[in-house]
Amino acid sequence: MIESQYTANVGKRLNSNIMRMWKINDNFAGGVPDAFYRHRNGKRPLWAEYKFIKTLPKRPTTVVKPDLSAQQLLWLNEAVEAHELAVVIIGCEAIKHQRQVCGVVLTDPSEWVNGITAEEFANRAEKLNYTAIAAFIEETTLEGGLSDHRL
Known part of the structure; x- marks a missing residue:
């Protein structure tokens, strides 16, 4: 699988x-x-940058950091500064021997820069499949804000 898929x-x-x-x-x-x-009935739109990794690092302390270019980071940060909603969604094909593809949604700009550990990624991605990410997008654009919990 690749990012576009x-x-x-x-x-x-x-x-x-x-x-x-x-x-x-x-x-x-x-x-x-x-x-x-x-969302047609929503309050605010959402910008999303997608990244995809084939396999999660084996070491739990290894940092998984989205490979954002300087221009992508600038665009996302400027969106946040303009009070727009912006996220980075990282998909992963292989996590803890799961059969389905999972992912995480990074809502905090500091995570876009610093990343999260492989252990944190696995914990957050465990139940975040395609349907859950789509539900997050729907809820976020309808309600007009990013939820406080980390996905």
């Missing part, structure tokens, strides 16, 4: 109330996040 699999599970803008590929403005979501 992961992104598409999350997108397939969004309900029809979510307007998902295409997988953004802008050759003229670097750093644009991969996706933009808006």
Whole structure:
């Protein structure tokens, strides 16, 4: 699996109330996040940058850090400063011998820069499959805020 397949699999599970803008590929403005979501009845849209890793590191203390370019980081941070919603979603194919692909949603800009440990990643991703991530996107755009709990 590759990042675009992961992104598409999350997108397939969004309900029809979510307007998902295409997988953004802008050759003229670097750093644009991969996706933009808006709930038809919601309060605020959401920018999402997707990353995908094949396997979680074996050592629990190894840091899993999204491979964001300087331009991507700038765009996401400027979105947050403008009071827009922005997240980084990291998918992973192999976690704790699970058969399904899982992922985490990083809502805290410090995690975009510093990453999280493999152990933290595994704990947060254990039940966060495509459907759960789609539900997070729906809830976030409907309610207009990022939930306080970490996904």
